Amino acid sequence: MGSVATTDLDVMAADARAASRTLARMTPAEKNAVLERIADALVARADEIVSENQADLLAAREAGESGAMLDRLLLDEDRIGAMADGVRAIAALEDPVGAVDGGRRLYNGLQVTRKRIPLGVITVIYEGRPNVTSDAAALALKSGNAILLRGSRIAERSNRIIVDVIERAIRECEAPEAAVQLLPPDPDRSGLMRLVQMEGQIDLAIPRGGEGLKKFLGEHSRVPVIYAASGNCHVYVDASADLDMALDITMNAKVQRPGVCNAAETLLVHRDVAAEFIPRVTRALRAEGVELRMDEEALGLAGGPAEGVVAGGEDDFATEFLDLIIAVGIVDSVDEATEHITRFGSGHSEAIVTSSTGAANAFDQGLDSACIYINASTRFTDGGEFGMGAEVGNSTQKLHARGPVGLTELTTYKYVVVGEGQIRA
Amino acid sequence: MGSVATTDLDVMAADARAASRTLARMTPAEKNAVLERIADALVARADEIVSENQADLLAAREAGESGAMLDRLLLDEDRIGAMADGVRAIAALEDPVGAVDGGRRLYNGLQVTRKRIPLGVITVIYEGRPNVTSDAAALALKSGNAILLRGSRIAERSNRIIVDVIERAIRECEAPEAAVQLLPPDPDRSGLMRLVQMEGQIDLAIPRGGEGLKKFLGEHSRVPVIYAASGNCHVYVDASADLDMALDITMNAKVQRPGVCNAAETLLVHRDVAAEFIPRVTRALRAEGVELRMDEEALGLAGGPAEGVVAGGEDDFATEFLDLIIAVGIVDSVDEATEHITRFGSGHSEAIVTSSTGAANAFDQGLDSACIYINASTRFTDGGEFGMGAEVGNSTQKLHARGPVGLTELTTYKYVVVGEGQIRA
Numbered sequence: 001m002g003s004v005a006t007t008d009l010d011v012m013a014a015d016a017r018a019a020s021r022t023l024a025r026m027t028p029a030e031k032n033a034v035l036e037r038i039a040d041a042l043v044a045r046a047d048e049i050v051s052e053n054q055a056d057l058l059a060a061r062e063a064g065e066s067g068a069m070l071d072r073l074l075l076d077e078d079r080i081g082a083m084a085d086g087v088r089a090i091a092a093l094e095d096p097v098g099a100v101d102g103g104r105r106l107y108n109g110l111q112v113t114r115k116r117i118p119l120g121v122i123t124v125i126y127e128g129r130p131n132v133t134s135d136a137a138a139l140a141l142k143s144g145n146a147i148l149l150r151g152s153r154i155a156e157r158s159n160r161i162i163v164d165v166i167e168r169a170i171r172e173c174e175a176p177e178a179a180v181q182l183l184p185p186d187p188d189r190s191g192l193m194r195l196v197q198m199e200g201q202i203d204l205a206i207p208r209g210g211e212g213l214k215k216f217l218g219e220h221s222r223v224p225v226i227y228a229a230s231g232n233c234h235v236y237v238d239a240s241a242d243l244d245m246a247l248d249i250t251m252n253a254k255v256q257r258p259g260v261c262n263a264a265e266t267l268l269v270h271r272d273v274a275a276e277f278i279p280r281v282t283r284a285l286r287a288e289g290v291e292l293r294m295d296e297e298a299l300g301l302a303g304g305p306a307e308g309v310v311a312g313g314e315d316d317f318a319t320e321f322l323d324l325i326i327a328v329g330i331v332d333s334v335d336e337a338t339e340h341i342t343r344f345g346s347g348h349s350e351a352i353v354t355s356s357t358g359a360a361n362a363f364d365q366g367l368d369s370a371c372i373y374i375n376a377s378t379r380f381t382d383g384g385e386f387g388m389g390a391e392v393g394n395s396t397q398k399l400h401a402r403g404p405v406g407l408t409e410l411t412t413y414k415y416v417v418v419g420e421g422q423i424r425a
Numbered sequence: 426m427g428s429v430a431t432t433d434l435d436v437m438a439a440d441a442r443a444a445s446r447t448l449a450r451m452t453p454a455e456k457n458a459v460l461e462r463i464a465d466a467l468v469a470r471a472d473e474i475v476s477e478n479q480a481d482l483l484a485a486r487e488a489g490e491s492g493a494m495l496d497r498l499l500l501d502e503d504r505i506g507a508m509a510d511g512v513r514a515i516a517a518l519e520d521p522v523g524a525v526d527g528g529r530r531l532y533n534g535l536q537v538t539r540k541r542i543p544l545g546v547i548t549v550i551y552e553g554r555p556n557v558t559s560d561a562a563a564l565a566l567k568s569g570n571a572i573l574l575r576g577s578r579i580a581e582r583s584n585r586i587i588v589d590v591i592e593r594a595i596r597e598c599e600a601p602e603a604a605v606q607l608l609p610p611d612p613d614r615s616g617l618m619r620l621v622q623m624e625g626q627i628d629l630a631i632p633r634g635g636e637g638l639k640k641f642l643g644e645h646s647r648v649p650v651i652y653a654a655s656g657n658c659h660v661y662v663d664a665s666a667d668l669d670m671a672l673d674i675t676m677n678a679k680v681q682r683p684g685v686c687n688a689a690e691t692l693l694v695h696r697d698v699a700a701e702f703i704p705r706v707t708r709a710l711r712a713e714g715v716e717l718r719m720d721e722e723a724l725g726l727a728g729g730p731a732e733g734v735v736a737g738g739e740d741d742f743a744t745e746f747l748d749l750i751i752a753v754g755i756v757d758s759v760d761e762a763t764e765h766i767t768r769f770g771s772g773h774s775e776a777i778v779t780s781s782t783g784a785a786n787a788f789d790q791g792l793d794s795a796c797i798y799i800n801a802s803t804r805f806t807d808g809g810e811f812g813m814g815a816e817v818g819n820s821t822q823k824l825h826a827r828g829p830v831g832l833t834e835l836t837t838y839k840y841v842v843v844g845e846g847q848i849r850a
Contacts, residue, residue, distance in 0.1 A: 021767075025790050104812055110801055112811060117793055119823050199643065203823050218624065218647055224824045245846040252848035342446075364841055365450050368542055376535055376844030385849070386537060386840070387529055398544050398628050398837040399649045400825040412823040415811070416789055419801030421670040423677035424810070 009194055012181050013201040016121045016146035019176035023144045024118050026175065028095035035091035035138055037169040039084040042134065045165050046080045052161040053130065060154050072128045073155055083134045083162075086390060090138040093389040096407040097144045103415075111418045116411040118144030120203040123183075123195060123223075124392060125150045127209055130158035137166050137180045139392055143410035146176075148202070150183045150192065189216070196221035206405070208393050226401055226409075228393025231261035231348030232320045233378040236337040236363065238354035239272040243280070245375060246353040250281055252377040253351065255288045259322050261394055262349050262381040266317055266327045268337045269298070274330050278302050282309060285326065294328040301330075317344040334359045338366030345369060347396045349378040370395070370402040434619055437606050438626040441546045441571035444601035448569045449543050451600065453520035460516035460563055462594040464509040467559065470590050471505045477586040478555065485579050497553045498580055508559045508587075511815060515563040518814040521832040522569045528840075536843045541836040543569030545628040548608075548620060548648075549817060550575045552634055555583035562591050562605045564817050568835035571601075573627070575608045575617065614641070621646035631830070633818050651826055651834075653818025656686035656773030657745045658803040661762040661788065663779035664697040668705070670800060671778040675706055677802040678776065680713045684747050686819055687774050687806040691742055691752040693762045694723065699755050703727050707734060710751065719753040726755075742769040759784045763791030770794060772821045774803040795820070795827040 023031075042049070053075040060073055075083075102114035122145045124136040133149055140147035151159040163182040171177050186192055196205055199222045207213045208228040217225050235253050237246040253264035269277050278301040285292055286308050293312025294302060302309055316327040317340070331337045334352070341350050351373035352363040360374045371381045383391025383404035391404040401409035448456075467474070478500040485498055500508075527539035547570045549561040558574055565572035576584040588607040596602050611617055621630055624647045632638045633653040642650050660678050662671040678689035694702050703726040707717055711733055718737025719727060727734055741752040742765070756762045759777070766775055776798035777788040785799045796806045808816025808829035816829040826834035 021791075024793070106805075106810065106812055110805060120793065222643055224822070226824075242846070248846060248848055256849055360843075366446075368449070368545065368837075368839065371840045371842060374841070374843045376842055376847040377849055379849035380531075380535060380842060380847070381840075385531065387531055397649070399651075402838055403840055412793075413827055414793065415796045415806075415828055416799070417796060417801055417805060418785075418799045421667070421673060422801040422805070423673050424681055424802055424804035 008184065009191065009198070010201075012148060012178075012183070013121060013198055015178035016148055016181060017201065019178040020118065020120045020144070020146040022176045023141070023146060023179055024097070026144065030173070030175070031095070031141055031144070032091045034141060034170055034173045034175050035087050037173055038134070038138065038166050039087040039091070041165045041169045042080055042084040042087065042162070045161075046077050049075055049080055049158065049161050049165070050077065052157040056155055056157045065154065069128055069154070073130065073158070075130055075158060079131065083131050086131070086135055087138040090142050090390050093142065093407060095142065096411045099408070101413065108422050109419065110422050113416045113418075114413050115416060116408065116413050119410060119412050121146045121148065121201065122204045122206065122410065123148040123150060123202055125192065125205065125207040125209065125213065126152065128152045128154050130155045130162060132208065133159045133162045133182075134166065135390060136392055137163070139390060139407060139410060141179060143407045145203075145410055146179045148181050148183055148195070150186070150195065153185050153187060156185055192216070193220055196223055196225075199223055204410075206392055224400075226393070226395050226405060227397060228395070228405070230320050230346060231263075231381075231394070231396065232266070232318070232344060232346040233262060233264045233348050234266045234268060234341050234345060234350045235264045235378065236268040236331075236334070236341070236350070236352045237270060237273060237277055238334060238352055238356060238359045239270040240356040240359060241270075241273060241353040242355060243273060243277050246277060247281055247284060249351060249353055249375070249377050251284055251288070253379055254285065254290060254326050255324070256377075256379055258324050262378050263322070264326065264351070264378050265319065265321050266329065266344070268329050268331050268340060270337075271297075271330050271332055274298065274301055278328070289324050291325045292328050293325065295330060297330040298328045314344075320346070334362045335366060338363060341367060341369070348394065349373065349381040351376060351378050433609065434616065434623070435626075437573060437603075437608070438546060438623055440603035441573055441606060442626065444603040445543065445545045445569070445571040447601045448566070448571060448604055449522070451569070455598070455600070456520070456566055456569070457516045459566060459595055459598045459600050460512050462598055463559070463563065463591050464512040464516070466590045466594045467505055467509040467512065467587070470586075471502050474500055474505055474583065474586050474590070475502065477582040481580055481582045490579065494553055494579070498555065498583070500555055500583060504556065508556050511556070511560055512563040515560075515567050515815050515832075518567065518832060520567065521836045524833070526838065533847050534844065535847050538841045538843075539838050540841060541833065541838050544835060544837050546571045546573065546626065547629045547631065547835065548573040548575060548627055550617065550630065550632040550634065550638065551577065553577045553579050555580045555587060557633065558584045558587045558607075559591065560815060561817055562588070564815060564832060564835060566604060568832045570835055571604045573606050573608055573620070575611070575620065578610050578612060581610055617641070618645055621648055621650075624648055629835075631817055649825075651818070651820050651830060652822060653820070653830070655745045655771060656688075656806075656819070656821065657691070657743070657769060657771040658687060658689045658774045658776075659691045659693060659766050659770060660689045660776045660778070660803065661693040661756075661759070661766070662695060662698060662702055663759060663777055663781060663784045664695040665781040665784060666695075666698060666778040667780060668698060668702050671702060672706060672709060674776060674778055674800070674802050676709055676713070678804055679710065679715060679751050680749070681804055683749050687803050688747070689751065689776070689803050690744065690746050691754065691769070693754050693756050693765060695762075696755050696757055699723065699726055703753070714749050716750045717753050718750065720755060722755040723753045739769075745771070759787045760791060763788060766792060766794070773819065774798065774806040776801060776803050
């Protein structure tokens with residue numbers, strides 16, 4: 001299929017804007033009714049979804065896609081049930097629209113109330129997982145935003161049928177159908193280029209993808225962007241650490257799910273405990289098949305190079321492996337640890353294991369990462385774990401949203417000022 | 426002077442980053458001591474500042490600058506005293522750093538605390554008023570941010586001496602001098618171009634300037650931007666309005682200070698009260714020298730074209746006059762008013778005058794502007810009036826900050842998660 005006509009995008013964005021105005025006024029009960037109907041319809045039409053997904057899978061297999069990619073693409077009855085459950089879970093969350101998060105009475109009697117309102121029109125740019133389609137649509141609807149979904153070509157038929165299910169459910173509830181729209185296929189990114197330059201028409205773009213997509217948006221986007229970021233996360237084992245706890249946290253942060261953004265990529269160990277901890281953690285990580293890339297001193301303490309234990313360098317400290325690989329370094333102090341993390345990190349999630357309040361404070365004060373863990377695993381950086389409900393991604397940027405991007409982060413605020421005729425002197 | 430060398434900017438940004446790390450750890454008392462010393466030094470060195478300012482004024486006069494520009498540029502003892510008072514007022518505000526604005530205890534006992542931290546390195550890009558130099562520097566210091574000041578060439582010598590005063594005061598307090606730096610002259614915007622592409626080195630750029638600057642940044646900036654925005658603000662007089670109140674609010678919003686972003690640019694009147702209100706408001710506005718640009722119906726009610734009463738069109742509804750000019754239209758309902766404002770407005774500040782709770786709610790619900798006034802003048806959109814203290818500008822964007830951009834808006838947040846060895850299951 002060819003590139004996306006500009007006019008199509010303009011029409012879709014205008015329809016989305018009109019829908020967003022209606023969405024912004026819908027009550028929580030009205031929005032939840034739509035979400036419940038979507039969840040029911042996903043289950044009721046699971047056969048259709050599986051059938052379209054099978055066509056995507058066949059094409060992907062013929063195109064020589066990897067097994068991991070095929071697994072991400074696959075939808076079966078269980079996964080569709082999980083998608084429906086995800087939509088219901090979003091319906092059950094507190095509605096972010098109208099939440100009052102500030103305000104005061106001014107000297108002249110004016111009552112200022114700061115309350116949250118939807119952003120308007122958002123777009124989510126994502127890759128092969130078709131379950132993102134229903135997740136992102138449900139988060140948008142609940143937060144009162146219209147959404148333009150820009151999925152992967154590989155999941156085109158799966159995404160199309162899921163959006164058809166959603167649109168029909170919206171229509172049956174007499175809500176605005178254009179609230180959820182799937183963008184047409186865009187193999188040469190010309191549509192994406194146009195999309196992210198629609199200033200004033202798109203209020204927020206959320207890319208969920210690799211560094212290539214991030215770079216593309218950095219260069220071309222004129223609409224506000226929240227990057228669902230990569231994470232180069234650290235575990236620092238302080239001189240005063242409980243080493244059993246340090247071992248548990250290191251293993252959990254690295255091994256429990258190595259392919260996600262809140263997994264640890266670097267282990268830093270204070271010199272005072274390195275002689276004891278490095279051999280222990282090396283054995284434990286090797287037993288789980290983790291490759292260790294160590295600085296010179298750590299490598300010496302580990303007994304020198306061996307299978308899966310190699311010399312590492314600055315490149316390794318700068319890398320988000322997303323795999324069973326970890327960089328390891330020795331530091332002299334908590335300050336040296338925070339300097340290392342500041343230099344090489346991505347500002348996502350960093351953990352210290354310590355029994356010293358002074359070290360814990362220095363670690364916190366020395367870092368401006370989104371999430372700082374004192375004696376806990378970095379793996380908790382997640383909207384669900386944080387009690388915020390579902391998330392559309394994790395932000396490492398400093399403006400607007402940091403860490404999990406959930407319902408509240410998909411809203412902005414307005415000031416409503418009520419008076420009795422006050423004028424400015 | 427020539428264009429700014431890239432290496433200079435890189436060095437300045439790196440110095441600013443290093444300074445920001447120290448600033449982030451300074452206590453409120455330490456930061457306030459710096460601010461008090463800056464205020465004292467501004468007064469003590471007023472003669473030097475006046476002398477440098479006279480040189481700027483002379484050059485500006487010779488270059489044929491307008492009287493309004495010369496007035497904005499002028500610094501005398503009184504104005505320098507006001508600058509010092511402004512810095513002291515910022516010192517007296519509550520410190521935004523460390524403020525806890527959220528958190529909860531998780532199911533597994535983890536204690537999550539969301540607290541505010543500085544952004545890091547910010548840059549403010551501004552025009553001829555040299556008092557912005559001390560205001561912006563003081564806001565940055567108080568919020569724990571390092572700042573790169575990019576002033577106007579016309580105020581170069583004034584800005585340079587003010588920054589010298591600030592840097593010396595910082596040094597005397599043994600705080601990091603590179604916290605406040607003035608960028609070198611940049612007549613061809615090559616330095617600005619480089620500045621706003623320093624991703625990762627600059628955390629926020631705040632332009633205070635016209636549409637040309639906004640367009641330049643929209644095209645070129647790769648660093649996050651908050652536009653200190655223009656405002657096309659509206660006053661809507663509802664069918665149920667108290668017309669005396671409507672007159673007071675309209676006059677205040679238009680006439681009290683017409684050159685600012687929260688002044689009204691359009692008056693919309695409900696048809697039911699137009700026959701009574703239009704002649705009254707026309708007389709009152711004309712008495713203050715305001716030109717009215719009216720739609721056909723309003724013009725008819727005003728008695729037809731006359732001196733300062735002319736036919737207006739869509740261009741007028743779309744214009745921020747920043748002058749003694751107002752566009753006037755008749756509408757049939759509050760919904761027609763909100764549709765008009767959504768179409769032509771800039772999302773800054775809108776007022777309704779009404780005695781109907783239904784109309785007030787419809788006005789609020791129908792608009793996503795930063796500030797909605799029910800029976801009050803739009804002129805209150807201001808950090809000082811809102812009780813937030815000094816502001817660096819007013820934002821009409823939806824991400825991060827809306828309305829007054831004060832100390833809190835110059836910070837971001839982090840999550841600090843404290844545990845006892847929790848790992849993810």
